[in-house]
Ligand SMILES: Nc1ncnc2c1ncn2[C@@H]1O[C@H](COP(=O)(O)OP(=O)(O)O)[C@@H](O)[C@H]1O
């Protein structure tokens with residue numbers, strides 16, 4: 014089952030804490046050399062996955078492949094090529110930032126002497142390297158934690174919500190660092206509970222909810238496949254229009270809005286917007302509003318709220334640009 | 347070796363280290379000050395043994411100082427061992443080492459080896475401070491310090507010191523193992539102290555069992571007079587100090603095996 018183009022793969026990963034199921038057959042396929050956004054609401058199982066991938070806990074079932082080889086209990090040396098920040102960064106508060114990295118470098122993979130200063134430079138802590146970590150701000154600790162993950166110049170970087178506590182400039186800096194790492198062939202697996210953040214930096218996205226993979230694919234494909242065209246008609250015409258629009262796709266992908274009477278959502282790619290218009294016009298129904306976008310945010314919101322009967326049509330780039338969503342053609346351009 | 351050196355570097359500047367041995371040495375200084383300051387009252391007091399001055403009278407002062415260090419050191423070492431092991435979980439630093447592919451048991455054992463070295467240096471430091479202040483105290487009190495070079499006393503010191511170090515290291519290992527099982531600094535220290543006093547207390551009722559328990563054995567291994575346990579045990583026939591030393595070593599190794607074994611299997615979710 015080993016696919017050499019994958020830097021990381023999990024198959025049917027299961028993990029419970031006591032009676033609480035945290036991972037429920039998780040299948041991830043992380044291609045080498047990309048930034049992979051591991052997106053999921055709080056409690057979805059992101060940290061649990063990170064723990065399994067770093068040998069902190071052991072899965073109840075399923076398999077993990079790290080860098081093209083199986084990863085089991087006896088393979089801790091595989092982690093010499095992996096850098097990780099799992100949940101919150103951990104340090105000796107009375108030691109300086111540099112001394113903490115030094116202590117870290119004494120474990121796991123051998124680290125060249127000059128690497129500590131390089132890493133302090135990358136995460137922008139050179140000036141404060143001799144301060145005790147107890148005097149660091151939350152964001153500085155987070156940056157030092159990311160520095161620790163970079164210490165062994167890993168082929169695969171696992172970062173669990175790395176932007177926690179960072180200021181906007183820090184977030185941008187991290188994003189650029191991660192993009193740079195991917196551009197030189199490293200694989201970055203980064204978790205987040207924020208769609209906008211993942212949209213801005215990931216090439217590939219996996220969405221997880223309740224310990225299971227919900228969607229996985231390139232950001233671009235996902236934005237297209239989650240495309241939605243919304244059209245507004247007279248409330249009296251909604252039923253007719255809905256039936257007619259079902260010809261464009263499956264009937265269950267055409268949904269009248271309950272919140273905004275007259276609006277109908279059609280889950281088709283945005284490039285088919287004019288087809289919606291033509292189909293309705295042919296039936297003598299004239300749209301008073303028409304817009305297109307993607308439904309990724311809605312999908313994610315639904316998962317986050319853990320609702321099954323939410324209003325499926327959400328906000329649109331064309332209507333609510335402040336939502337920070339990108340239209341498909343703007344993504345990664 | 348890398349791990350061990352790193353563990354030493356981490357322990358040296360640590361508050362727990364400075365506090366433990368600073369406190370031990372500081373108390374010796376205070377006692378000597380008190381002895382010197384009150385010497386008139388003690389000497390003149392009717393019915394008082396007057397042997398308080400023994401603390402600053404060489405060569406006997408050597409034994410007194412070591413006994414004091416070993417006596418208090420037992421409790422201090424449980425707390426110290428628990429504090430160091432527990433903080434690895436409380437701070438999450440064990441997590442980062444394991445995530446880097448480090449062996450859990452190697453990491454824990456290297457950490458404990460560093461604790462052993464720090465304990466040796468620490469009690470040596472406290473002893474030196476004790477001897478210096480006792481000598482100063484004796485001079486102030488007008489007692490001759492000619493006994494300070496007593497050959498027999500000096501020759502006995504290394505063995506006494508070595509036994510004391512093994513015994514103190516054993517109690518530190520108990521604290522280390524307890525805090526590892528508890529995965530927490532606070533819980534580890536709490537349970538460590540409870541075990542220490544619990545064993546002493548149990549000694550009043552179950553002397554035959556308790557004499558095989560770690561703190562009583564530690565006392566027995568250094569000659570029994572020092573009292574690792576705060577209340578003197580009523581246990582009758584004491585074993586030979588060499589048997590006690592062997593049993594102390596068994597507890598020491600046993601604690602480390604338990605700590606390493608548990609660490610190896612534990613789920614690290616902190
Ligand atoms: N140490 C733990 N003990 C018990 N349950 C836990 C523990 N850690 C996480 N969980 C549970 O496992 C599920 C997944 O948690 P987690 O992996 O931390 O999610 P995420 O990182 O995506 O927010 C949650 O229901 C959480 O309550």
Ligand SMILES: [Mg+2]
Nearest residue numbers: 059060100173
């Ligand atoms: Mg998490």
